Amino acid sequence: MAYTVISVFPETVNTEEIKSELKNNGFLDADIIVSKSRFDEESSTNEYEDDEKTKSFWNHVFVNDNDILAAYSKESIGKINLVVYASSLTDAQNAKKVLDQYGALKIYNKPSVNQSESETAGLPEDVYNGIIAKAKHDVYFLDKERVYSPNSNGMGDTMDSLGSKD
Numbered sequence: 001m002a003y004t005v006i007s008v009f010p011e012t013v014n015t016e017e018i019k020s021e022l023k024n025n026g027f028l029d030a031d032i033i034v035s036k037s038r039f040d041e042e043s044s045t046n047e048y049e050d051d052e053k054t055k056s057f058w059n060h061v062f063v064n065d066n067d068i069l070a071a072y073s074k075e076s077i078g079k080i081n082l083v084v085y086a087s088s089l090t091d092a093q094n095a096k097k098v099l100d101q102y103g104a105l106k107i108y109n110k111p112s113v114n115q116s117e118s119e120t121a122g123l124p125e126d127v128y129n130g131i132i133a134k135a136k137h138d139v140y141f142l143d144k145e146r147v148y149s150p151n152s153n154g155m156g157d158t159m160d161s162l163g164s165k166d
Helices: 015-024 052-063 066-073 089-101
Strands: 004-008 032-039 080-085 145-150
Touching: 004 066, 004 089, 015 032, 015 080, 015 089, 052 066, 080 089
Parallel strands: 032 145
Antiparallel strands: 004 080, 032 080
16 A cells, blocks of 8 residues: 655755655655745735645545644645655655654644544544555645635625626
């Protein structure tokens, strides 16, 4: 079974050094994706929305795990995502060790026993660590640059449904 390992790093991390270490551990360049984020424009509320390709990637990877999906989506804003595709669970765990050594951020904590009714309760430990049992997909992937736009609350566009300006 193939795996996708997702990690989030601060925007100041040296991704070339991480990629080099992953390659030294047997991963191919084509299986290592570095995706940096940029802002379309600044938000006064610090709330941003993923671009369509990024939304599709998160939806594909996390399917019905809305809590984890929301955590990765939110924590990736303004940061670097590094995605590694692995052919086995052992390879995925090895990639995760390398990523953690270079400062990958902890994104989601496993719910405690008291929170066991959560929709993510009972998932394998690896899922909480960003190791997902999904193969590389040619349609759902992160671009080298993700663009975040401010969330608009209310009418940001003054154009009505017929295309007339107010």
